[in-house]
Amino acid sequence: MPKPNQTLGEFIIENQADFPGSSGELSRLINSIRLAAKVVNHEVNKAGLVDIIGAYGERNVQGEEQQKLDVMANKKFIQTLTNREIVCGIASEEEDDFIRIEGHNGDDKNKYVLLMDPLDGSSNIDVNVSVGTIFSIYQRVTPIGTPVQMEDFLQPGNKQVAAGYIIYGTSTMLVYTTGHGVNGFTLNPALGSWYLSHPNMKYPENGRIYSINEGNYVHFPQGVKDYIKYCQEEKDDRPYTSRYIGSMVSDIHRNMIKGGIFMYPQFSKAPSGKLRLLYECNPIAFITEQAGGKASDGFQRILDIVPNELHQRSPFFCGSKKMVEKAENFMRKSAERTDYQSFSFSSK
Numbered sequence: 001m002p003k004p005n006q007t008l009g010e011f012i013i014e015n016q017a018d019f020p021g022s023s024g025e026l027s028r029l030i031n032s033i034r035l036a037a038k039v040v041n042h043e044v045n046k047a048g049l050v051d052i053i054g055a056y057g058e059r060n061v062q063g064e065e066q067q068k069l070d071v072m073a074n075k076k077f078i079q080t081l082t083n084r085e086i087v088c089g090i091a092s093e094e095e096d097d098f099i100r101i102e103g104h105n106g107d108d109k110n111k112y113v114l115l116m117d118p119l120d121g122s123s124n125i126d127v128n129v130s131v132g133t134i135f136s137i138y139q140r141v142t143p144i145g146t147p148v149q150m151e152d153f154l155q156p157g158n159k160q161v162a163a164g165y166i167i168y169g170t171s172t173m174l175v176y177t178t179g180h181g182v183n184g185f186t187l188n189p190a191l192g193s194w195y196l197s198h199p200n201m202k203y204p205e206n207g208r209i210y211s212i213n214e215g216n217y218v219h220f221p222q223g224v225k226d227y228i229k230y231c232q233e234e235k236d237d238r239p240y241t242s243r244y245i246g247s248m249v250s251d252i253h254r255n256m257i258k259g260g261i262f263m264y265p266q267f268s269k270a271p272s273g274k275l276r277l278l279y280e281c282n283p284i285a286f287i288t289e290q291a292g293g294k295a296s297d298g299f300q301r302i303l304d305i306v307p308n309e310l311h312q313r314s315p316f317f318c319g320s321k322k323m324v325e326k327a328e329n330f331m332r333k334s335a336e337r338t339d340y341q342s343f344s345f346s347s348k
């Protein structure tokens with residue numbers, strides 16, 4: 001049972017017991033992430049003082065303008081994990097292809113791959129609003145000792161062995177799961193140590209916060225419009241409160257503590273949604289389910305989606321179980337109506 005104010009280092013050692021016979025490689029990997037997060041936190045906190053905000057001048061594989069902090073965070077995580085020879089491969093939002101990480105003897109001795117969104121909420125960097133880092137860890141499926149392959153990364157989310165996020169906000173927190181519940185650690189900047197501040201995090205089953213970029217309203221599927229109307233209706237415990245930070249990690253973190261739903265659906269300008277399945281939706285969905293919440297693409301469980309591309313996108317509905325179920329009902333009903341209308345139109 002987690003002890004309040006336990007340090008992350010102590011917690012990792014103590015929870016090694018969750019993995020009888022394990023090599024300790026996953027613990028060392030979490031430890032490396034803990035270190036990289038501190039390095040990035042240090043840079044994020046200086047944003048505005050040093051020349052680290054603004055555009056980097058290049059576009060990533062998704063065609064998005066990279067921010068200097070995107071590139072810095074990407075570099076720091078890759079450097080830290082490479083130096084510690086703790087993964088056999090890394091995939092990142094800021095890298096076109098996956099990176100093979102060889103040991104210093106040129107061997108491929110490690111069994112884990114890491115996928116990451118090094119800086120989440122890039123549009124908020126310059127305006128001093130909280131941003132984050134998201135990571136997802138899998139055991140490779142190709143033999144140890146051979147070069148890592150694309151199939152090691154294109155695994156469904158239900159195969160994750162660990163996932164987490166770091167939030168660089170009013171305080172800096174690392175929240176993660178290894179499939180045994182969700183725990184949150186707060187960095188004490190003076191001591192440089194992470195302390196267990198949020199043991200055993202649980203989503204309230206229901207909530208009163210809905211989180212979506214309503215600026216896209218007219219382009220949303222009818223089911224989403226119906227659900228937003230439902231949230232805004234003067235009835236029972238509604239209307240709900242609308243909150244949207246625009247950094248997914250921060251919106252999700254708030255909803256997990258207070259109860260709520262976060263939605264980034266498909267819409268006419270983004271037919272598959274915006275968020276990336278492998279390093280945004282999957283890790284957040286794993287944490288959400290481990291905290292008693294629910295995550296889907298409006299119809300299917302996110303963790304059961306079988307990926308076929310490294311940077312593929314997915315619609316995302318995530319949060320308190322009852323709220324996500326309600327939103328899914330509206331999506332299903334409107335889909336049935338559309339099917340009926342297209343059927344009745346086609347049969348005429």
Ligand SMILES: O=P(O)(O)OC[C@H]1O[C@](O)(COP(=O)(O)O)[C@@H](O)[C@@H]1O
Binds near residue numbers: 093121122123246249
């Ligand atoms: O500005 P929009 O379209 O609402 O998008 C905001 C969403 O995009 C993101 O910023 C995408 O993540 P990145 O910043 O890592 O590219 C999410 O954090 C956020 O929820």
Ligand SMILES: [Mg+2]
Binds near residue numbers: 117248
């Ligand atoms: Mg992101």
Ligand SMILES: [Mg+2]
Binds near residue numbers: 093118121
């Ligand atoms: Mg990003």
